[in-house]
Amino acid sequence: MDQQQRHVSSAGANSNPVLRFPAVRALPFARLIAAERRRLFLSDCADRRSDDDDGDCAYSRAVLVLDMVWNLAFVAVTAAVLLSTLRESPTTPLRLWLSGYAFECVLHMAFVYLEFCDSVSHTTSRYVYSIAKKLEPINTLASSLWWVLGFYWIVVGGQALLDDSPRLYWLTVVFLAFDVFFIIFCIGMACIVFFALFCFIPVIALAYAMRIREGASEEDIRSLPKYRFSQSNLLVMVDDIKKQLVNKARIDSCNGSHMSELSLHPDDSECCICLCPYVDGTELYRLPCTHHFHCGCISRWLRSKATCPLCKFNIRRGDTLV
Numbered sequence: 001m002d003q004q005q006r007h008v009s010s011a012g013a014n015s016n017p018v019l020r021f022p023a024v025r026a027l028p029f030a031r032l033i034a035a036e037r038r039r040l041f042l043s044d045c046a047d048r049r050s051d052d053d054d055g056d057c058a059y060s061r062a063v064l065v066l067d068m069v070w071n072l073a074f075v076a077v078t079a080a081v082l083l084s085t086l087r088e089s090p091t092t093p094l095r096l097w098l099s100g101y102a103f104e105c106v107l108h109m110a111f112v113y114l115e116f117c118d119s120v121s122h123t124t125s126r127y128v129y130s131i132a133k134k135l136e137p138i139n140t141l142a143s144s145l146w147w148v149l150g151f152y153w154i155v156v157g158g159q160a161l162l163d164d165s166p167r168l169y170w171l172t173v174v175f176l177a178f179d180v181f182f183i184i185f186c187i188g189m190a191c192i193v194f195f196a197l198f199c200f201i202p203v204i205a206l207a208y209a210m211r212i213r214e215g216a217s218e219e220d221i222r223s224l225p226k227y228r229f230s231q232s233n234l235l236v237m238v239d240d241i242k243k244q245l246v247n248k249a250r251i252d253s254c255n256g257s258h259m260s261e262l263s264l265h266p267d268d269s270e271c272c273i274c275l276c277p278y279v280d281g282t283e284l285y286r287l288p289c290t291h292h293f294h295c296g297c298i299s300r301w302l303r304s305k306a307t308c309p310l311c312k313f314n315i316r317r318g319d320t321l322v
Contacts, residue, residue, distance in 0.1 A: 064116045071105040074175075078102040081171045090165035092153035094172050100146055101175055107139065147179050216306035216316055221299050224285045224315070227262035227292070229278040231269060262292065273297035273309055289313040 078098050085095075114128070154161070154172055162169045262284055269278040271294045278284065278294075285299070286292045291310050293301075301309055306316045 064112060067112050068109055071109050074105045075102045081167055085165065085167050088165035088168055090157065090168050091161050092157045094153060094165060094168040097150045097153060097172060104143055151176055215304045216302040220316060221302050224287060226295065227260050227284045227286055229280060229282045229284050230261045230263045231266060231280055271297055273301060287313065287315060
C-alpha cells in the first residue's frame with residue numbers, strides 16, 4: 001500500500017509545475033506564459049510513468065547537467081561582477097536586484113535536483129512536494145515582480161546609472177534581455193505549434209488521403225484481362241415448377257485470336273458506367289472482382305479511382321474500401 005501511495009504521489013508531483021523549463025532557466029515572464037503548457041507536459045509524463053516506473057520523463061542526466069551548468073553560469077557571472085564593482089555606486093539598488101536574480105537561479109537548481117532525485121529513486125517525501133507546490137505560485141509571482149522591479153530601476157537610473165555603474169548596468173540589462181528573448185521564444189514556439197496543428201497536419205492528412213485514393217496507372221489498367229463480348233441466351237431450369245432466368249458467363253477461346261471471348265446473358269450485358277448495352281465484338285475489361293465494363297469507360301474511371309464502380313474493390317491493393 002505504501003508503494004502505491006508513493007507511486008501516486010510521485011506521479012502527482014510530476015504533474016505539478018514546480019520547476020521551470022528543464023533545459024534552461026525559465027525566466028519570470030516566460031514562466032507565466034508557459035505555465036499551462038508545462039502543466040500539460042508534466043501531467044503527460046506522470047501518466048506515462050504510472051505505466052512504466054522505469055521511464056524518466058521530466059529529467060535525464062544530460063538535461064540535469066545542462067540545467068545546472070546554465071544556472072551556475074548565471075550565479076558565477078553575477079558573483080564576479082558584484083565582487084569587481086565594489087567601488088561603483090549605482091543610484092538604484094542594482095546589487096540587490098542581481099543578488100535576488102542569482103538566488104532565483106540557486107532556488108531553481110534545488111528544485112531541479114529534487115525532481116531528478118525523485119524521478120530516479122522515488123524517495124522524495126510527500127511533505128516536501130506539498131511545500132514545493134505551495135511555493136511554486138509564490139515563486140512565479142515573485143520572479144515576475146522582480147523582473148518588473150529591475151526594469152523599473154534601469155529606466156529610472158537612466159544615463160546617470162550608466163555613467164556611475166556601467167558594469168552593473170549592463171549586466172542587469174543582459175539579464176532583462178534574456179527574459180525578453182525567452183518571452184519571444186515561447187510566443188514563437190506557441191505560434192509554430194499552432195500553425196503546425198491547424199495548417200500542416202490537415203494538409204498532410206489530405207495529401208495522404210489523396211495518395212491512398214489516387215487512380216490506377218496505365219500499366220495497372222493494361223494488366224487487366226481483356227475480352228471480346230459475345231451474346232448468349234441460356235435459360236437454366238432451376239426448379240421443375242418455377243423457371244428462373246440466371247446469368248451464366250462462359251469464356252471460350254477464339255480460334256486464331258489472342259483475345260478471349262466473354263459470353264453473357266442479355267440481362268447482364270450492360271456497362272454500368274455508361275448504361276449502354278454491349279454489342280457483339282465490343283472489347284471489355286474484366287476486373288478481379290469479376291465485374292466487367294467497356295474498355296474505354298473503365299479506363300477513364302480507373303485513372304481517377306482505382307476501385308470498381310460497383311463493389312469498390314481496389315485493383316491496386318486487392319481489397320474493398322466499403
